[in-house]
Amino acid sequence: MTGGKAQVILSEAAEEAVKRIQKADILVGIPSYNNAKTIGQVVQMVSAGLAKYFPQARSVIVNSDGGSQDGTPQVVEQVLQENPADSFIAPASPPIEKIVTPYQGIPGKGSAFRTIFKIAEELQVSACAVFDADLRSITPEWVERLIRPVYEGSFDYVAPLYRRHKYDGTITNSIVYPLTRTLYGKRLRQPIGGDFGFSGKLAGHYLSKDVWETDVARFGVDIWMTTTALAEGYRVCQAYLGAKVHDPKDPGADLAAMLMQVMGAMFTLMEEHQTTWQQVRRSEPVPTFGVQQEVGLEPVQVNVERMVKALRQGLRDLLPVWEIILPTETLSELLPLGLKDLEEFRFPPDLWVRVIYDFALASHERVLHWEHLLKSLTPLYLGRTASFVLETKDSTAEEVEESIEALCEQYEAMKPYLVGRWR
Amino acid sequence: MSELWREVIVEAFRETAKGIGVFLPRFLLLIALLVIGVLVGWAIKALLLRILRAVRFDSISDRAGLTSALVRGGVKRAPSQVLDLIAFWVVFLFFAFAGVNILNLPAATDLMSVILRFLPHLLAALLVLLAGWLLANFFAQAALIAAVNAQFPGARLLATTVRWGILSLTLAMVLTQLGIAKEVVVAAFSIAFGGVVLALAIAFGLGGRDLAKELLERSLQERVKPGDEISHL
Structure with a gap:
């Protein structure tokens, strides 16, 4: 994938915040667009997770927003002002820093991630995680599961492992997981889960790629991140997160367009990494963290x-x-x-x-x-x-x-x- | 009397010989130009083929959808070969026109000037035809895939309508470009197009009232039916 390599320009407020903070250990990014209803809880859980599991680390929460019309950034500011993590923070712990910023570039999750990668690079963080803003089932443990293998281990990329209904994620189950596993040789069960942990080094590597004017900036950023980590030899693992419940997606969402986005990204990445995947003969399991728990899942109607x-x-x-x-x-x-x-x-x-x-x-x-x-x-x-x-x-x-x-x-x-x- | 006959015959032979004397070199020149045209045409064809292969013109055409459009239009040759053939004929015709001009025959010269005046229109018409044909195939295919994905029962009819709609518009533009019965073509196209739209409006508005009602009801029932809860990603 190629595209124009435009300079990332952080907003003035973000630049100032980066200058003020100077350096951090952990960064959690939350890309958003019109998620006022759910983002408050996501921010609360992330703050609690950082305070509870990484009390000594200098942490930053970044909300990278795509110009929401429903007051999403205001909700984030409000929740962060209330200091939801107070009850978890030990007296001597450094405070959790916050950056709420609009992102620049083509509208899409990829551009939101690019801003997060840029801030991660500027702050020279060791570990990062990103969480979708429409999550309803996120708990403080999710932060720990996605960050610890990178922060205290030697991994560069942590993919999520959700408990899902047997008919949930059919594109993942019938195409994305088997094909990614076959091509790149690692059994990552949820390659496009949406929530990931990764090292500061890998964030910098993502940022250096020349893809930000392509479809990666719009959609397909999940499969691009996973495939890049796999194909370029970064150490990957996965972590159990439990059930994933998120805001219901638009019921009118076009399946053909969704399939086109995912398959388009996969086929493009096959072109880019053809020498790598052609040499892979078999797949192997990846280290898995956390404990798989039985969780109740609502039945799914299928016609x-x-x-x-x-x-x-x-x-x-x-x-x-x-x-x-x-x-x-x-x-x-x-x-x-x-x-x-x-x-x-x-x-x-x-x-x-x-x-x-x-x-x-x-x-x-x-x-x-x-x-x-x-x-x-x-x-x-x-x-x-x-x-x-x-x-x-x-x-x-x-x-x-x-x-x-x-x-x-x-x-x-x-x-x-x-x-x-x-x- | 016999003297007179002899003079007339000799004069006739002299004139004919003079005519042949003037025509023959020109005719031989025409033949020579045709041969040169073939040779230069072949040389340019070979050179162009090398250049097109070097720049991977066929794979670029594959990516742009030109190859599949040619296949769908019944052209079995690769795009580079088609371009090659066009280049040959353009070069050959250039030499052929020059050769016919050398003959200096009034009828041929007039014909040549008419053809030369008409040539830009012909080329423009051919370009319009090619673009229209490619667009018709592209949009018909897009409509077919979108309609099938939406599970629209008349997907093929819709695609055919799109194809022929674009092709008839193209044909009207081509004929206008060629100056063939310009007014008649414009009027015929306007009447036909307006007529089709009016007929469809009447058919759907009056004749298809019940069908439209049934289709809407069925579509709403389908929506109410379970089946939209599956999360694909």
Whole structure:
């Protein structure tokens, strides 16, 4: 990924705050945009976590806001003035510093992170963490889990490990986790979790990358951070955080656009790190911190019929497009899926893996306009998700995890198919 | 009398020989120019092909979607070969026109001047046609994918309508550019386009009232049905 390497310009207030603070040990960043309802609790938990678990460290909380209209920065200021961490702070502890600043650049989470990285670099911090501003289930322990492996250990990157409903995170489970694991050889279960811990060194490295005028600045920053850490040999681990509950996303959010963003970022990163991932032969577990706890998860409603209908329509109407992307063997195995009854409907894992690899190859060879290519994956993804729901409708969470593991093994076993065709 | 006949015949032969004497070198020059045109055309074609390969023109075209657009339009050659072929014919035609001019035949000269005057219009029309055809394919494909992803039942019809809408607009522009029945084309296009819009408005407004109601109801029912709670990321 390349782009213009514009200088990060911190706001005047942020520059002054950085000059005043001079140096810190830990930085926690909270990117936000119109999160007034939830950000107060996130700031409270972060403050409490820093005070409780890192009382001797000089800590800074940074809110990097994208111009919220609902008074998000004011909520942060107000919460921080109330000193929520007071009850945890030991008398001799240094106070927790705060920086509330708008970010510069293209609107998006990536630009918010860039400001956080810049402040981290200026303050020469040892460890950083970032948390989404719409979290409802964050606790002070999350801060400890994501920061300690970096601050007191030798890790550079800590990915989160959430307890999720078996049908939650289907793009992660069916594409992002298996593909990242297969390509880069590390079993990071939530590569795009949204909340991460990382070292000051890695923050500086991210900042030096020439990506801030590209899509990384808008979206895709999560997968970019994870992949960069994996592909460039940084020490990675993961930490249990419990259940992740966040503000409900916009129900009208376009699945095709979401899929395009994630897959687009993954395929672009495959181009950048092709020499690295082609040499990886197998995957290995990464160190995992914390204890996995059973947590109650609300049931999730899934309309399988509509998903299967989407695939059937794709097989009927999108064939001219898929004929350009997929080889004949893959297409000939896909076509019979449109004829199956709902209860008997199954999208075999090996066929799904071939579809993903064929899309990656088509993206590499640019056989079609890129956006069209990525968006045309949607009906196939819905078909695979429907099949997954049907296959696991009576399964426990552990059995579902086993089935995801089997899918990952399928990805790894078929990697030579991808490598052999990548020119 | 016989003297007169002889003079006439001799004069005729002399004139013919003179004519042939003037025409033959010019004709040979025409042939020579055609041969040179072929040779120079081939040389430029070969040189251009090397340059296009060096700058990876075909992979750039792949990325820009030009190759797939050509395939969809029934052109099996690579974009570099298409450009190469165009370059050859442009060079060859240049020499051919020069050759015909040398013949100095009034009809040929007139024809040449008409063709030369018409050539810019023809080139502009070809460019409009190419752009329109590429745009029609691009937007039809975008509409098809978006409609399928929205599970719109008439996705293919929508894509075909988009394709032919853009193509008919392109055709009207091409004919206007070529100056063929300009007024008729503009009037016909306006009437046809307005007519289609009016027909659709009437069809949906009156004839499709019940269908529209049913579609809206079905869409609302679909929304009420469970299935929107899954979190994909």
